[in-house]
Amino acid sequence: FSCGVVIVAAGRGERAGQSAEGPKQYRTIGGRPVIAHTLNIFATWAGTGPLVVVIHPDDEELFASALKRVPTPSDLTIVHGGETRQLSVLAGLEAIAAAGAKYVMIHDAVRPFADHALLDRCRAALLAGAEAVLPAIAVADTLKRAGANGVVRETVPRTNLFAAQTPQCFKLDAILSAHRAANAGAKADFTDDASIAEWAGIPVVLVEGMVDNVKLTLQRDISMADERLTGSTI
Numbered sequence: 001f002s003c004g005v006v007i008v009a010a011g012r013g014e015r016a017g018q019s020a021e022g023p024k025q026y027r028t029i030g031g032r033p034v035i036a037h038t039l040n041i042f043a044t045w046a047g048t049g050p051l052v053v054v055i056h057p058d059d060e061e062l063f064a065s066a067l068k069r070v071p072t073p074s075d076l077t078i079v080h081g082g083e084t085r086q087l088s089v090l091a092g093l094e095a096i097a098a099a100g101a102k103y104v105m106i107h108d109a110v111r112p113f114a115d116h117a118l119l120d121r122c123r124a125a126l127l128a129g130a131e132a133v134l135p136a137i138a139v140a141d142t143l144k145r146a147g148a149n150g151v152v153r154e155t156v157p158r159t160n161l162f163a164a165q166t167p168q169c170f171k172l173d174a175i176l177s178a179h180r181a182a183n184a185g186a187k188a189d190f191t192d193d194a195s196i197a198e199w200a201g202i203p204v205v206l207v208e209g210m211v212d213n214v215k216l217t218l219q220r221d222i223s224m225a226d227e228r229l230t231g232s233t234i
């Protein structure tokens with residue numbers, strides 16, 4: 001069965017600093033914009049149903065030129081995002097609902113290294129009956145909680161601790177209701193969709209994520225991604 005896909009790309013990427021190429025999802029890595037790599041993952045996966053890309057209104061031209069660098073997805077809708085990631089996802093989910101899909105995968109445009117094996121694991125978990133699926137990796141570092149003064153207060157045991165990734169995958173009606181309820185209740189501080197599912201009481205099932213499925217956040221992440229794809233050091 002196929003899944004609707006929402007790619008959120010409406011952020012301003014401020015933590016990565018300013019670039020003439022625009023926000024980080026439009027920066028070039030391996031000769032193509034980050035978002036072209038991300039779109040390609042879904043454009044070439046057999047499980048992709050309707051595809052919605054959520055962009056910022058100022059980025060229409062940047063997106064149109066990135067889109068030329070990938071096989072054109074057959075069922076593509078472009079919508080405008082909001083002030084927060086949460087609002088951008090909600091706009092994308094409404095568009096997926098209009099396009100018609102039973103399941104949806106929500107993915108950050110700035111994670112260009114997810115592979116088809118990961119998408120297959122997510123889809124298998126949905127097929128097995130999960131309403132919410134979260135790719136995650138076990139935390140490898142020892143974690144500390146510190147006070148505002150920069151002094152460690154405690155060590156947080158890392159047993160059963162996971163770092164959350166995307167694509168996060170859901171039964172569409174369940175996550176759309178949860179998002180609408182969060183929005184209606186002015187609950188606006190969710191940084192991912194699994195946390196909205198948790199808030200709504202939807203059980204979230206973990207699947208194995210990928211160490212390489214990093215979120216490009218800072219300038220150094222973009223440089224490292226480019227080096228990885230081109231084999232060069234700038």
Ligand code: C5P
Nearest residue numbers: 008009010011082083084085088109110
């Ligand atoms: O800001 P953060 O790194 O969490 O962004 C993750 C993804 O969410 C990025 O692909 C970004 O473009 C997207 N986003 C969005 N709308 C916002 C903020 C972030 O689509 N208002």
